[in-house]
Amino acid sequence: MVVAGEPASFAATIALLMLGQGLYGLAMGMSNSHEMSYRQLVTPDELQARTNTTLRAINRAVIVVVAPIAGLLADAVGVRPMLVVAAVTFALVAAGLAVTPFRNVRAPV
Numbered sequence: 001m002v003v004a005g006e007p008a009s010f011a012a013t014i015a016l017l018m019l020g021q022g023l024y025g026l027a028m029g030m031s032n033s034h035e036m037s038y039r040q041l042v043t044p045d046e047l048q049a050r051t052n053t054t055l056r057a058i059n060r061a062v063i064v065v066v067a068p069i070a071g072l073l074a075d076a077v078g079v080r081p082m083l084v085v086a087a088v089t090f091a092l093v094a095a096g097l098a099v100t101p102f103r104n105v106r107a108p109v
Helices: 010-042 045-077 079-098
Strands: none
Touching: 010 045, 045 079
16 A cells, blocks of 8 residues: 555556555454454453453554544654554564464363
């Protein structure tokens, strides 16, 4: 999505944006089911409601606080640099998860 603003034809720009949105949607769909499965696997049954409520509240709070800050930074620095910062941040999180036991968790037998 960062390169969609490069000088190109209108059709190429639209195609890049559509590809970026498609990949983003695919990633969101894949991560949601994995996140919920992992959370349910590692959380005892009696704490499921409390855990889900707490994580939803944190998620909403982060959106309310970070979205305006990100918008101000995008205005001050530029949208493209902030998209790069977001992509690098997500890549670092993925790399961090790759070196933890997260990938090897199994249900107790």
